[in-house]
């Protein structure tokens with residue numbers, strides 16, 4: 001029984017292979033067809049073919065590894081399954097993969113819907129699930145205690161900062177992760193992008209990310225309470241420092257967070 005991590009050339013996207021007796025569970029296998037094929041080969045080499053694919057959320061870079069395992073059961077939380085069912089992740093994947101010059105296998109599909117917030121038997125493992133809303137409305141954390149591993153989707157990355165679809169949800173998720181990582185940490189914490197972390201490293205990222213979003217909330221709320229204009233609030237939000245250095249091309253994600261924060265406090269006219 002072991003866990004192996006794979007990293008895509010696109011955005012350091014992380015895939016996990018949870019290897020059991022004679023079968024494996026893949027989490028977010030991806031991204032390109034070649035990269036997924038390498039994970040498939042590795043599982044076969046270990047004598048443990050992939051029988052289940054788990055998906056942390058339905059963003060396109062996390063669902064490209066479902067179709068290459070036609071004999072595996074693809075499983076995800078309710079909200080992720082609903083997004084895949086509507087078909088948006090597959091369509092986005094086709095478009096974005098082409099933009100990046102990648103060959104990907106489509107369409108994704110989900111066979112088994114997991115009730116988030118409880119444990120499920122997935123192949124040879126017991127997988128605990130927890131909601132991870134904030135980056136998207138549909139994230140799910142997967143924890144396997146037998147392997148002392150926790151997959152957290154697109155949260156806690158050391159090479160990114162929070163990309164929030166809802167700042168309120170994201171703060172709640174981080175507060176929950178801080179509590180979990182302080183009191184019941186996993187030895188290995190695997191964000192969807194960037195390096196794998198120890199429990200202590202993951203806690204440090206969670207604390208820093210929460211301080212960033214808390215700072216954003218205070219800056220925008222204070223500006224709205226003062227002059228009251230959206231432009232002032234936007235400027236105040238943009239002045240909040242990121243929790244860690246990030247590539248310049250991610251600057252627009254900071255702008256998106258400021259807009260999400262504005263929406264949380266004052267809906268657009």
Ligand SMILES: [Zn+2]
Nearest residue numbers: 059061154192
């Ligand atoms: Zn991602």
